[in-house]
Amino acid sequence: MTVPNGEVRCRFCGSVDGAVVADLGMQPACDYFPLADAAEPDPVYPLRLWVCTACRLAQLAEDPTEPDEPRGVEPVALVRQAEQAVAAVHAAGLLPDGGVALEHGSPHGGSWLGLLEARGIRAAAGGQADVVVDSFGLMHDADQAAALRLRAAELKPDGLLLVQFHSLAAVLRGKQWNTIRHGHPVYLSTPAVAGMLASVGLRAVAAWWFDLYGGTVLLAARRQGPVSPSVQHLIDDELAAGVGDLDVLRGLAASAAESALVLRSWLASERAQGRTVIGYGAASRAVPLLNHAGIGPDLLPAVADASEAKQGRRFPGAGVPIIAPDELVALAPDDVVLFVPDMLAEVRARLPEVERRGGRWVLLEPSPRVIEPDPRTMTNG
Secondary structure, eight states, X not given: OBOTXXXXXXXXXXXXXXXXXXXXXXXXXXXXXXXXXXOSOOOEEEEEEEEETTTOOEEESOOOOOOOOOOOOOOHHHHHHHHHHHHHHHHTTOSOSSOEEEEEOOTTOOOSHHHHHTTTOEEOSXXXXXXXXXXXXGGGOSOHHHHHHHHHHHEEEEEEEEEEEEOHHHHHHTTOGGGOOTTOOEEOOHHHHHHHHHHTTOEEEEEEEEOGGGOEEEEEEXXXXXXXXXXXXXXXXXXXHTTTOHHHHHHHHHHHHHHHHHHXXXXXXXXXXXXXXXXXXXXTTHHHHHHHHTOOTTTOOOEEOSOTTTTTBBOTTTOOBEEOHHHHHHHOOSEEEESSGGGHHHHHHHOTHHHHTTOEEEEESSSEEEEOOXXXXXXXX
């Protein structure tokens, strides 16, 4: 975070030793979706990724925005991954027989408390807990030191902390530069989090990697106990991906310029051919992408989303309106750009009319990739 004298100070260790590795220009808050008829222009702020060379934490150099995102609908892929994660921790023998749990969830939704209750661990009414869960919550805390101290204090002496996050290694490997956005002040890696945990008296004792969002990590931590080789394996793997290499991280800026140009050019080509393109998934990660690429309603007339709280609003900066899924179906688009690729199976099942009418789903990986229509969809109904 930037302090009054202009220095950037680490959100965890307080060091001023570090470097800006990506300057993505001026961007609106990614979780601010104004009403469709709200006056423009929307406020914008510098978006710069800074890496602390003392503790390796990647973070925004400044983030003056306030959380204000309408509640989204939890994707099926996220629900299934939560089930897999809890099952994996149970299979490793780390979950207690009974006890209570506390949760620090993501403002985007989702909870593990029901899954833990099914295994005999009920929600705590307060005080310390046998299990503390943080699933995509920590990445939203501006004061990382205070956030981790709190989670450690909530643990009973032999308690288990479960921390899940979208890995910086996945951002690098998948060129997912648009996951860097206001409202998400830090970008976690296994090497950084392991060190952060150690500083509050906890050790990472087990680690898992899931495919969700291109790479999601779950770490189990406690005050003592044997350490699984999975922890060091994941640390080594992420270091090999470049999470600690400033030069590799600087490549994110080039990825941003390249993918923004490719998407804008593809949309312009589709328009020139008379093809209609609509988006699906008003995710916060789509905000920096549309703004960096200069994409507005002329190239992308609308983005559909299942969240009623987002319908009738628009993307900040870009001005693209957010509509309901049935409105998307009525528009009969030629292509639908999916901004959250993990939702592909879910949306194909929920909106078979898209392909039935000859439309195609398009994934951003990061360049557009057309998904050929499913023959079963074309013949049913």
